[in-house]
Amino acid sequence: MNIVVRSLSDQTYEVVRRRILVGAMQPGTAVRQDIIAAELGVSKIPLREALGRLEQDGLLQSYPNRGYVVRDLSTDEASEVFALRLKLEPSAVAEACRRATAKDHAAATAALEALEAELAKPDGDHVSFNRAFHMALVRPGGHITFQLMERLQILAERYVRVHLEPNGRDERASREHREILDAWIQGKAKVVEALTANHIRGTLADLKQQLAG
Template identity: 35%
Template sequence: MATAAKGLKHKTMASAAAEEIRNRILAGDYAPGFQLRQDGLAEDLGMSRIPIREALVQLESEGLLKILPHRGAIVVQLTPDEIEELFNMRLLLEPFLFRRSVPRLTRDDLKALHQIQTRYAASIDELDIDVWNELNTEFHLTLYKHARSPRVFLTVQSLLVECDRYTRIQLSTIRGDRGRAVAEHAELLRLCEHGAFEEGARLMREHIDHIRRGLTTMHSRDEVAEALEG
């Protein structure tokens, strides 16, 4: 029992380290190209190198880091083509999950979605970037929770994490897109409640594609790289 408890504590520490490092990456504290060393992170977070190493491996699997021999972990900077690929994968997978899941949404699910939407709109008004990205992910994953496609769901969950820092740049930079995001979430929820599932799936695709096109335009002006560095 003692060994199992020790293993659980160790796993919890690794998860906590991964969450903290992930948050710093998404917030821009660790910019693309920034080198993360286990010794420095262990000292900073007050834990041994073992959970730090496991946390870095986890974040590499999420696409946020690249672990290089003799260099430690490097925060990933995606190219325009890679960002395009991420959003193209979302365009394929999220409408699929939407169609499979939303007919199974319960009253409690719809109530939760309304609560998320209310908090999401408030976070947009308050320009609380960290909160609105967290609620955006929660909104999408709640819509997809009954899809009964666990592998696809986990893939989309990972894609949302990878897209997070780019989505926040778009919403932070383009004022009109903030209101559009709130309105589209509200309309998606209305369509779910009225059983308009195919129309909802089309709107979901348009919702994601608008972000993709906005980021592509920003990249053409080199604004994404400047915003990340800033």
């Protein structure tokens, strides 16, 4: 019985999460739990579990007597999340490239190819595939590092979607990703660290301009 409930919770989590990340549920929108439950055919228990996880991910905010609301995007939050990524991710990716095996190289290459294929689709889930690629670069560095970086990636996801909206951003991101991956596979740790830092720094600069406007 618990397995079924957990499965329904996971499915509900993925559906609502995707709607938020693709902009189908806009910031400030109230989550109509009755409508979602009826639409997905789930009861209140798995729905509440899913919404609780989404709040932990930073996508929803709960209010007494109001339920859940999609969190607003903010320059302050973006600055905090990406500043933390800038402090931790470049060195984590650089360390991972020193430890990476041929199997890790293949996995990271496949993750980037999957991301590029998703970016080519008009309704692709490029945000999730973007996280998968970045995490493939971190994975060889160790379990705890991976967990910390994954948490930051999750918090950054909806800002990544906003960042990639303007024309040409996906091409630039793909070019930067390819440069990072090539250096990572070659084990050029210092180059990887510098490229990753520039990639994150550029994204944050773009976001500050977008959110301020």
